Amino acid sequence: MSAALHPQDVLLVVATAGEAEFFGGLGCRVVVSGVGPVAAALATAQATAAQRPRLAVSAGIAGAFAPSGLRPGDLAVSSRMVQADYGAELGEPGKGGPEEFLGLEALGLQIGHLPGAAAFGDFAAAPGAATLAGQLGAGYGPMLTLNTVTGSQARASELLRRFPDALTEGMEGAGVAHAAALAAVPALELRGVSNFVGPRDRSAWQIPQALAAARRGLEGLLTVSWLNET
Numbered sequence: 001m002s003a004a005l006h007p008q009d010v011l012l013v014v015a016t017a018g019e020a021e022f023f024g025g026l027g028c029r030v031v032v033s034g035v036g037p038v039a040a041a042l043a044t045a046q047a048t049a050a051q052r053p054r055l056a057v058s059a060g061i062a063g064a065f066a067p068s069g070l071r072p073g074d075l076a077v078s079s080r081m082v083q084a085d086y087g088a089e090l091g092e093p094g095k096g097g098p099e100e101f102l103g104l105e106a107l108g109l110q111i112g113h114l115p116g117a118a119a120f121g122d123f124a125a126a127p128g129a130a131t132l133a134g135q136l137g138a139g140y141g142p143m144l145t146l147n148t149v150t151g152s153q154a155r156a157s158e159l160l161r162r163f164p165d166a167l168t169e170g171m172e173g174a175g176v177a178h179a180a181a182l183a184a185v186p187a188l189e190l191r192g193v194s195n196f197v198g199p200r201d202r203s204a205w206q207i208p209q210a211l212a213a214a215r216r217g218l219e220g221l222l223t224v225s226w227l228n229e230t
Contacts, residue, residue: 002128002225009054010222011185013044013176019060022211026218029053037083037145037175044179055126055186055227058176059218061210062143062168062191063150065160070139070193073209075217076167077133077140078189083121083174084144084159084166086111101162114181123177126186127228136220141167143189145174151200159197169197186227190217 007027014020020030029051033043044056058081064070087103104110104120111121118124133140144166150156160166173189180187192213195205 002131003227003229004225005055005222005227007222011044011047011053011056012059012218013040013047013056013172014060015040015172016060019211023059023215023218026222028218028222033172033175036147036171037178040172040175041179044176045182048179048183048185052183053185054229055188056176056180057218057221058170058173058187058189058191059214060170060172060191061194061207061214062170063195063197064139064168064193065156065166065197067160067164068139068141068167070167072193072195072206073213074193075136075138075213076143076189076191076193077129077136077138077217078125078143078167078173079129079140080117080125080142081123081173081177081187081189082142082144082163082166083111083178084163084169085146085148086121100158111178112182118181121174121178123174123181123187126188128226129188132188132221132224132226135224135226136217138217139167141165143168143170143173143191145170145172147171149200150197153198156198168193190214190221192217
């Protein structure tokens with residue numbers, strides 16, 4: 001059954017105070033975590049322990065992979081939130097053949113006792129996320145989380161080799177999802193696109209447009225019935 005959300009049922013986790021200010025006035029609980037998946041996970045865990053939400057959202061801006069079709073100013077909604085740099089490198093991108101990177105599953109390692117792919121840092125988005133993306137006219141697909149922002153075409157190509165349908169790259173989504181999963185809270189990543197993933201050109205970033213897209217997405221998240229609850 002699809003349900004609407006009251007703003008106070010939603011925990012927004014953002015990396016910066018500027019994002020928190022921009023998303024103010026929606027009525028949601030907003031937590032400024034700081035940058036990166038560890039900070040995001042710790043902030044989410046603390047917030048969910050204090051008051052359990054119906055939904056945790058990693059919100060902000062992101063870079064888009066060019067094949068996704070997304071452009072600066074567009075909106076992206078996660079189907080999965082993937083910690084894409086958990087694993088072991090076996091060589092330089094583009095030079096080591098097909099086995100340049102081994103993920104946790106291939107290494108026989110887990111991040112914890114979580115079901116399915118979540119045990120390896122690959123978290124499914126809240127049920128109903130596809131419906132939400134359709135309602136918002138947003139891109140929908142896997143959103144990658146990394147500890148280091150990509151700054152070269154070689155690294156972007158390597159990520160796409162491993163995750164060919166990836167939409168975006170950010171630094172907090174999988175951290176929010178990890179903590180939310182441990183608390184049995186559905187999670188979602190929702191971001192406006194500020195730039196393309198690849199060679200770093202900060203002068204080309206469209207941050208105001210990205211923030212505006214993310215806020216439109218959050219407003220829509222609160223006005224349509226989409227979250228599937230059993």
